[in-house]
Amino acid sequence: MSDPLKLGATIGILGGGQLGRMLAVAAARLGFRTHIFEPGANPPAADVAHAATTAGYDDVAALKAFANAVDVVTYEFENIPTAALDAIESIRPIHPNREALRTSQDRLTEKTFLQGLGLRVAPFADITTTSDLEAALETIGTPSILKTRRFGYDGKGQSRLRSAADAQTALADMAGNPAVLEGFVNFTSEVSVIAARNPSGEIACFDPGENVHRDGILHTTTVPASISAALRTDAVLLAAKILNALDYVGVLGVELFVTPQGFIVNEIAPRVHNSGHWTQNGCTVDQFEQHIRAIAGWPLGDGSRHADVIMENLIGDDMNRVPELAKQNDTALHLYGKAEVKPGRKMGHVNFIKR
Numbered sequence: 001m002s003d004p005l006k007l008g009a010t011i012g013i014l015g016g017g018q019l020g021r022m023l024a025v026a027a028a029r030l031g032f033r034t035h036i037f038e039p040g041a042n043p044p045a046a047d048v049a050h051a052a053t054t055a056g057y058d059d060v061a062a063l064k065a066f067a068n069a070v071d072v073v074t075y076e077f078e079n080i081p082t083a084a085l086d087a088i089e090s091i092r093p094i095h096p097n098r099e100a101l102r103t104s105q106d107r108l109t110e111k112t113f114l115q116g117l118g119l120r121v122a123p124f125a126d127i128t129t130t131s132d133l134e135a136a137l138e139t140i141g142t143p144s145i146l147k148t149r150r151f152g153y154d155g156k157g158q159s160r161l162r163s164a165a166d167a168q169t170a171l172a173d174m175a176g177n178p179a180v181l182e183g184f185v186n187f188t189s190e191v192s193v194i195a196a197r198n199p200s201g202e203i204a205c206f207d208p209g210e211n212v213h214r215d216g217i218l219h220t221t222t223v224p225a226s227i228s229a230a231l232r233t234d235a236v237l238l239a240a241k242i243l244n245a246l247d248y249v250g251v252l253g254v255e256l257f258v259t260p261q262g263f264i265v266n267e268i269a270p271r272v273h274n275s276g277h278w279t280q281n282g283c284t285v286d287q288f289e290q291h292i293r294a295i296a297g298w299p300l301g302d303g304s305r306h307a308d309v310i311m312e313n314l315i316g317d318d319m320n321r322v323p324e325l326a327k328q329n330d331t332a333l334h335l336y337g338k339a340e341v342k343p344g345r346k347m348g349h350v351n352f353i354k355r
Contacts, residue, residue, distance in 0.1 A: 009296075016052065021047065060087050067088045072092060074095055101270060106150055107148075128178050142166075144161050149178045191208040198297065205236040221311040281332045282351070284304075307353045313348075316344060
């Protein structure tokens, strides 16, 4: 894309969840329209978008009609079938690019790519058979964790091995899917960096946030993270290295384990990221606007932080706290408009601003 998108252009978003919803709001604020493509009925993002298509990712005719109705395409999640991307890319550009998707869709590909950049990752091994797992356990040992190579998120598609005796159960949990065995990392904390790059190669990074998980789901992100200034610089440089290697356009989330020896990369996400929601109230330009700016070919915004923030996810029955949270000062609610409250379901988040 050589020229910036014209005002009033339409941005196509694959996926209609909360990330798509917040991208659509950011796009509208910059004078763009959005068109959501989502297989499920009544997606949260459709409430705030100009148009929505309800169709499956195997519906080639619907995908092509969607592509013809927009000027550029982005996505809110990475597990989009290759055939769907083929149908769209023959008509419109997709940002972030296909290589970023290919790399992040498969844990083995991702870890191999990161190692190739000279970055540290947890010990890992490709697992397809029982003998693969037995051999890997001899070198990686336990405790360790077996993860599906594809389609895992929020703790799904994972099985912990406390000893070699857990091998068969863990393999059964993979349901025949190719997997990766990862060694446990002795880390002091987990941080993530939200970084952006536009087509001209300009890069902007937000401050690293410190993450706490509960039951495999992000609970809080606190900014600033309790790491040294040197590590903050290292995190930003590391993220920039990944962005440039992928010739990336858009926002990227990079999760890092903090160890006495430095950072170990946990994973990358080629999209706006849950751990970057704090930017909505801690920065003038948040991660969602930054993503829209990047894929529209605009200059990136200033990612500097003007307040300390604790972001907390509102999951399931946490919605019962909303009336009380709404009374509190320096508390910003972001609710996703999901009709049904379910255990483990992200219903919104709240940013507590510390001035």
